[in-house]
Amino acid sequence: MGPYNDRDKRDEKTGLTSLNYTTERHGEKRMNELPIQKVLPELKEKLRTATSAVLVAEPGAGKTTQVPPAFLEEDWLSGRKIIMLEPRRLAARAAAEYMAGNLGEQTGETVGYRVRMESRTGKKTKIEVVTEGILTRMLQSDPELADVGMIIFDEFHERNLQGDLGLALALESRAVLREDLRILVMSATLEAEPVAALLGDAAVVNCPGRQFPVETVYKPPAAGIKPEQHMAAVIREAAADHPGDVLAFLPGAGEIRKVQAELERGGIPAGCVIRPLYGQLPQQEQDAAVRPDPASRRKWILATSIAETSLTIDGVRIVVDSGLMRTQLFSARTGMPYLATGQVSRASADQRRGRAGRTAPGVAYRLWSREAQDHLRERNAPEILETDLAPLVLELTTWGVRDADKLLWLDPPPAQAYERGRELLQRLGAVTKDGMITDKGKRMAELGMHPRLAVMMLQAAYLGHGRLGSTLAAVLQERDLFRGAERDADIRSRAQAVCMWEQGGAVRDADESALKRIAQESKHIRKQTGIAASEKVDLEKCGLLLSFAYPDRIGQNRGNGKFLLTSGRGVELPGAQLLSRSAYITAAAVDDRKGAEGKILLAAPLNLEDIQRYHGDEIVDDTVVEWDRTLGSVKARKQTSLGAVILRESPAEQPSPERVVLALLEGIRTEGLGILPWTKHAKQLRQRLQMMHHADPEWPDMKDAALLGSLEEWLLPYLYGAKSRTDLQKLQLAAILEQTLGWDKKTRLDEEAPTHITVPSGSRIIVDYSNPMQPVLAVKLQEMFGLRETPRIGRGRIPLTLHLLSPAQRPVQITSDLASFWANGYFDVKKDLKGRYPKHYWPDDPLEAIPTRRTRPQT
Template sequence: MHPTLPIDAVLGDLVSAVEKHGQAVLMAPPGAGKTTRVPLALLNTIHGKIIMLEPRRLAARSAAERMAETLGEPVGQTVGYRMRGAHKSNKNTRIEVVTEGILTRMLQSDPELTGVGAVIFDEFHERSLNADLGLALICEVRGALRDDLALIVMSATLDAAPVAELLGGAPIVHSKGRAFPVETRWLDTPTKKTRRFEEAIADLVVEAVSQNTGSALVFLPGEGEIRRVEQHLKGRIPKDCAIRPLFGAMKFEAQRAAIAPCTTGRKIVLATAIAETSLTIEDVRIVVDGGRSRRARFDPASGMSRLITERASKAEAEQRRGRAGRVAAGLCYRFWTKGEEGAMPAFAPAEIEAADLSGLALELALWGANETDLAFLTPPPHGPLSEARTLLQGLGALDKSGYITPHGRTISTMPLHPRLAHMLQKVGPNAANLAALLNERDPLRGAGVDLTIRIKALKTFDPRADRGGLERIKLDAKRLRTGLKSDTSSGSQYSLAEMAALAYPDRIGLRRKGDQARYIMSGGKGAVMDNGDALANTRLIVITDTDGAPREAKIRQAIAITESELRGLYGDQIAWHDICQWDKRARRVVSLNREMFQALILDERQWNDALPEAIALGALDGLRQIGLPWTPAAQRFAARVALMSDDYPDMSETALLSTLEDWLLPYLKGARTEGALRNLDITEALRNMLDWAQMARLDQEVPAAFVSPMGRNLPIDYSGEHPEITARIQEMFGTTRHPTVGPKHVPLKVVLTSPAHRPMQVTMDIPNFWKTSYSDVRKDMRGRYPRHPWPEDPTVANPTLRAKRRGT
């Protein structure tokens, strides 16, 4: 007899939903038992094989073994599994647990999924890229080919409503909470920033295992943190506790040992996110959550991914907490205060939002669809997807129209990133070691960047190497060689550097002049390595791994390549270019002949007979950097145009700089230095942007001068916030309407002066001035300037500049 689990109470509802609607969304908290009970419950309902997807290899094998044990059979009969490099099932297997990438391959080779009756997505809340793609493909298959194909999406913490809506209104089945209660404890105060994370976590683990019984599961972001916490715990934990690391790069046997029940004493499992879902680690009563997660982030601007450590989400924390209540009541220690919990994000970002989308772009092309044709729960972002397609075109996997090529179809079947699959297909078996090495974690971290050291370590002993990692790489290389088709190139003509350059044509680095360890990559981005590294003085390298920093990436792996090797591979892409450009340091236009491979300048010479048109274009680039050489006349003219209607050109500096080729190019007159450019008078060029009719309207509606009541032309100053004139107060007698300019009748700012030309009044409403302030001005001024007229009503007086005769 098997113990009752919370999921058992809703299995009937789930089966009924599948029978009636053909699909369902199952929400079941951690520990409910959905992974091992749901497929078995469907055996008598589903005709054909049941495929269940698991996000991790360890979870897939463990789930298959647990279900087979429930049936009293060895794994591989009714229940089996399939993943890269491991397969245990036969033609009679009814339930097959697979890792997520396997489903994509099944669909691409047989879209109808012949013989499959149901597909189950387990732990869908993890939102892996393969799971999102697989669900989108299954939805299209159900709509177009297989309306009888049952679909179940299972999750612990995901918001179920959007998934049900994506599936066209699938019923949602809810299971009750975990089997056993879990008490949660938070820190009293935030951890000091000066204290190392691993040291503080180790103290919390010691406290947890010393005060409680049962085994402990500690969540840490990665292998490095696991190893450091392990060192901090040695000699400090109870004698009956054994430390068991658990992370994805370990051998499967070591992973199984970590989750197996203790024969004596108890254990402390130091685990990554591999232990968050689908696994029941025997004897665990305590969870210590470090509150951090490590995720891959892809930067489309640099075309590189990097791993970052960031705060875990509330959903992840809830998943981890649930591990303590799988088999008995438990405790969860959280490495943050209760107040800090409010700042945690609700969910982790879907992988499709942050990952390298090269593989997705290739799968979409193979399927014959665009991302808009499929029902994605989270649509792939346009920028990274566009960058991925550009890379695939460069690798020859897509044609210029974005359709998959025969080469693309071939590499899509390989269990590698498209870069590495392209290299392996081009080179053949000789590239298997390098492909496997670049597909795995670096087995020689801290040994310098040279890739050749890693390749040698696969053949000869290196005490610095991670032996387990090397063994995995060797095994994967063997599988890759076995999987290659017989018509693949032998690759004997390729050096190791050329192989790397085939995979990373956009990451061939050229050392910058005058700087030993800084490189410009062929894709246009910068990279840097430690000055003391053995490769730091190498002119040309192929960069195979960086930290992904967007501005200047830190080089972690690279290999030297000769120029002859580069030319042999990409000679058809290397060409001479005539360059006229602005040199910011020299402050002038420089004319050069450059031999270039993508962004790399392999050779450079002076271009002595540069064409005047090319020099002028270089000068325009200089103006974009130093700005337009405004003269007072040019500023006045542009200000006048700005007061006209919208059918006149925009003469703001931003607009003018963006259209320099259209209006200024003919007026440069050979200027190529900063001094010559600053001395340009652009007034004539600005005037020629208007046709004859526009100029006539401009002169009429926004004139350069205002005609005073005496018929004099008073210059209008357009340089300020408001157009402005200056006039003697007597010259404006008789004015009953304030002067304006432009189709919008913008009032002039009028500075009225005394007979001695000193400002007396500034107004933008002369009629109002006559009515209000003029009487006070008249009282003050008629005694000071008695020979000048100061009429009581200036609106009916004649304008004048003359003074009275003496004695009158």
């Protein structure tokens, strides 16, 4: 059996396949060379003569663990450190542990790592594997990076926001302060050319991977089967038909729990064990999924995309891919982030498939069809294009950049999302109106958390509620402690549960692993901000502290569990609960994916006194003059408001006539033109003018949109003194519309679009202009005797459409060609009408007959 199939060759500490190991054979020591070893001389040579390079190394090449140590002895490093960025904590720890093991050391000696809340480095550390946010903090505190000689961006194809930011800042640092700083971008699936161009036409080094054959099986679910049932069934089938451990990809922890429950319900075969793997799991449980099972059982690993790249989990020969992933998106409509589950890209699907062939031949089951595979998008969208950019804006403003376009980006931050982020930071007091960082903003940036949570922590510490603030910040960065559909949205119960757990008490219906993580995060935040663990906690201040983080989500009760936020957004509680009675709340988490009303996930009550005391700078007193649809009148009120929330209201004194008129105009726009008194005369005048506009655009447009859009020009002067629907009925619209015309146009209007036409009988018949393209003259047939041609208007350009009527005033013929009717149609009409109306006049020759409005002409 070859070394890649030998499960006993795994590193006992990390559980990762030994990517560069020695074996004894006939007393000889030989190196089992990885593919990356063949290109390392070329890569090292490129970076001796240049400061940038791009390494595209296929899965299994060994880039993550072999590249950093290869540069330790380079002269240009001059004893300085190598920093390598990994997108995920698990991969960062595993890579550092593996490299240290290769050197026969513990982590924290030559090789160390730094991730949030955990650091294993020492004075001798020359290679630091860090998560991306750590690099940002390093650059902000020391832009020169005096003790760093090289930065490696690993798995850059994932295009995380912090990765893009870290690269932009590193390139700026090199351009301004450190021209000798080496930057290496590495990936398995990266499009190298754009990155190489961004780095200044950097050299690209390609390295093939070491990938064993992987069979691909498409298994779309049958109609009616639940996703967790289908996933569990395929895992069982695959494990029965193929050797090795199973790695199943699911979008999130919730789906992992459902599949685990489904598998356990059907019974786990002897010699097998289920191992969940996702970011929020305690390190011990993550290690259990990655490392060999102590009892040598086959592992069924249920993982999120955390296992998609970087890690090689020895023993995995079966992949079952749901084809789904979860990402955080940002709603430009509401200004709120939300989690969305969607299809993976083709690149991600291939990465997942490749997990089955890292150490031996394998098989990948895809839970979708071949046809669906053809419609997958090529790559995942970069996070910078889809997420909340407030953290990015804060980092760039702290860096001293007001315009993001001043830095180098693969994908520049979208202007609209960037501006929204800036507006939020201005509201939080982190950035001035001209884009400069404030002292408060600098302190927020140092905390390394989302600006909303950072400002909450600063305010909480100032008010003596730092411990409660740290608990809330930790709760909001973790999935919900409580499970099940019956949980309420009151965040106070979560904060109370954490406090009880920290004091050693039992917490019913809570996820203990989540409690532990929240307590650790809260402790880390307290350490950052110097808050004593013994500080008392007042749970009734939850709403106040949250209001500092979410001033745009202070909500006022509208009844039935619905609230109006200061942002103007409507939200509601999922079912009746105690929070439904609160006059005011702060909504910390809102699901905005469906419906007109967002669903409140986490909130706390807030009292009016605290709103007035702590948000007084944003409270505005104003006299509001506006149209009230219920009253059908302009209404004036004194209002005290916080954003869209009206805190207090009372009647106002008589407002100025100008404000009343403007409110009345808005009322007309709201109600539509139908609120105005359109008499027959006014309506016809409007239609005549529209006919003239159709023939000549210089004439005023009389369509609804045009009239509503120009109310200030033609109607406003006549509204003074009016304020209600009743007052509007006194307007003389025909006279008002005529005032929009000069003397010349009035004359032309009467000539070209007359109100009436005199017909041969002597009658003046009104012209119907309701269709400006086809004016109509409705007239009794007998009144038109003797007229040879169709009457025309518009200086002879427009023939009238004649509705020739029976004695009962019903159309018997519609024509624009009267001569043709007399010659061809009249005799058939005469035959029909003479039988029905024998007393009326039906001459044989209509052109020589006497026109009459009576039954018969008078002689």
